Amino acid sequence: MREYLRRRRLDPEFRRIANARTMKHRQTLSGAKKHAEANARYREKYPDRVKETMRRVDQQPHRVAKNKLYWSQLDKSVKSAWAKVWSARRRLKVNENGGSCTLEQWQDRCSLYGNCCAYCGTSLESKVEIDHVIPVSKGGSSWPSNLVPACRSCNARKHAARWQPKLPKPATDYFRF
Numbered sequence: 001m002r003e004y005l006r007r008r009r010l011d012p013e014f015r016r017i018a019n020a021r022t023m024k025h026r027q028t029l030s031g032a033k034k035h036a037e038a039n040a041r042y043r044e045k046y047p048d049r050v051k052e053t054m055r056r057v058d059q060q061p062h063r064v065a066k067n068k069l070y071w072s073q074l075d076k077s078v079k080s081a082w083a084k085v086w087s088a089r090r091r092l093k094v095n096e097n098g099g100s101c102t103l104e105q106w107q108d109r110c111s112l113y114g115n116c117c118a119y120c121g122t123s124l125e126s127k128v129e130i131d132h133v134i135p136v137s138k139g140g141s142s143w144p145s146n147l148v149p150a151c152r153s154c155n156a157r158k159h160a161a162r163w164q165p166k167l168p169k170p171a172t173d174y175f176r177f
């Protein structure tokens, strides 16, 4: 019996009929309600899975293109309003995560990485950006140990990901005799 059910699930024709039946059920009031409840239960049980799925969906090429088009057509005032909301949210999160870094400590961090981007190793002069290794959105603090110098490109590409900073290679030539 189990074997029969398994085979039936894999049968495309059966799947088509079953899917159509499900979709039709969802259009009824009680079906829609049940569906919404099941969704809510799933979201509550597996918040990480839902987040991951949403992230993957947003990275689909047609979604990316749609988003780009949407932003390019958006009114300037709306854009700046959004920017304000985001920076306020980030500021709030920075305060929540705690930590502080003096200018001296930051300069120490920069020289630790040889004044280079901690991710790609490009030399940074005036274009250095402060990067949170554990992103602010993931609870990363602003203590010096969580801050590294990064180039514009790496910092922009990194977003809320977690990358491993690389220390520059020590000048081993010095030790060769």
Ligand SMILES: [Zn+2]
Pocket: 117, 118, 119, 120, 121, 122, 150, 151, 152, 153, 154, 155
């Ligand atoms: Zn870089």
